Amino acid sequence: xxxxxxxxxxxxxxxxxxxxxxxxxxxxxxxxxxxxxxxxxxxxxxxxxxxxxxxxxxxxxxxxxxxxxxxxxxxxxxxxxxxxxxxxxxxxxxxxxxxxxxxxxxxxxxxxxxxxxxxxxxxxxxxxxxxxxxxxxxxxxxxxxxxxxxxxxxxxxxxxxxxxxxxxxxxxxxxxxxxxxxxxxxxxxxxxxxxxxxxxxxxxxxxxxxxxxxxxxxxxxxxxxxxxxxxxxxxxxxxxxxxxxxxxxxxxxxxxxxxxxxxxxxxxxxxxxxxxxxxxxxxxxxxxxxxxxxxxxxxxxxxxxxxxxxx
Numbered sequence: 001x002x003x004x005x006x007x008x009x010x011x012x013x014x015x016x017x018x019x020x021x022x023x024x025x026x027x028x029x030x031x032x033x034x035x036x037x038x039x040x041x042x043x044x045x046x047x048x049x050x051x052x053x054x055x056x057x058x059x060x061x062x063x064x065x066x067x068x069x070x071x072x073x074x075x076x077x078x079x080x081x082x083x084x085x086x087x088x089x090x091x092x093x094x095x096x097x098x099x100x101x102x103x104x105x106x107x108x109x110x111x112x113x114x115x116x117x118x119x120x121x122x123x124x125x126x127x128x129x130x131x132x133x134x135x136x137x138x139x140x141x142x143x144x145x146x147x148x149x150x151x152x153x154x155x156x157x158x159x160x161x162x163x164x165x166x167x168x169x170x171x172x173x174x175x176x177x178x179x180x181x182x183x184x185x186x187x188x189x190x191x192x193x194x195x196x197x198x199x200x201x202x203x204x205x206x207x208x209x210x211x212x213x214x215x216x217x218x219x220x221x222x223x224x225x226x227x228x229x230x231x232x233x234x235x236x237x238x239x240x241x242x243x244x245x246x247x248x249x250x251x252x253x254x255x256x257x258x259x260x261x262x263x264x265x266x267x268x269x270x271x272x273x274x275x276x277x278x279x280x281x282x283x284x285x286x287x288x289x290x291x292x293x294x295x296x297x298x299x300x301x302x303x304x305x306x307x308x309x310x311x
Contacts, residue, residue, distance in 0.1 A: 031057025059104030211291030
């Protein structure tokens with residue numbers, strides 16, 4: 001299984017999205033911690049800056065009109081024109097209150113947007129605190145074409161990646177802190193109901209995305225951590241105390257490169273795990289994933305690079 005790392009000259013290339021048509025077909029886009037959006041050529045040889053959001057871009061999706069939808073942790077829901085770099089703000093608040101941690105999205109066929117706000121308490125700079133404290137203040141939101149935003153699910157344990165069923169009968173949202181993927185039914189007999197699509201994942205899920213193979217791909221940013229689980233089960237004063245310790249004393253992600261793919265029944269179809277020590281030494285904390293024509297592109301909250309695996 002060929003594994004390649006492609007530097008993007010800035011840290012935290014958190015998500016990736018592939019252009020499937022138009023002049024950029026095959027190119028890969030990613031946003032980094034400095035606010036920049038980058039375009040990577042299909043062969044990985046050219047990386048160019050196309051826009052600056054002025055914030056911290058995370059999840060990326062394609063709008064029907066060819067613009068990029070950007071979930072910016074600092075600025076909210078944005079669009080970016082990949083041709084000229086123009087940035088437009090779509091949503092910054094919900095019910096008059098600014099979002100704290102806009103994270104990931106999925107776009108329905110009607111142009112509406114399902115997206116996550118990870119926490120009402122902690123922003124991206126303190127994501128570990130939200131995970132350890134288990135604040136359960138994450139939300140799944142829906143923005144209709146006319147700009148109205150409604151809260152669909154609340155009390156999520158670090159709401160993260162978002163993806164739609166192939167027939168758009170439900171929408172899934174990763175709950176990083178509990179190693180689960182929740183599901184909200186949109187249509188059918190169960191419309192309006194919430195259940196679990198995936199449970200007891202082998203690690204902490206981050207972004208999720210529908211691949212060109214029709215499967216739902218899930219990142220495993222770090223393996224299961226019994227210490228984190230013990231802390232989450234403890235009193236809040238202990239959890240908060242741990243998150244205020246120096247960084248080197250706090251729980252940290254273990255080096256892993258892993259993504260999984262599930263069908264719409266929740267059955268595991270693929271488990272892609274890169275285990276060579278030389279690869280783990282140069283890449284880890286996979287938070288973004290896109291399968292496209294037999295290649296799996298990955299982003300990382302930590303690394304100044306994207307990576308790609310040929311299946």
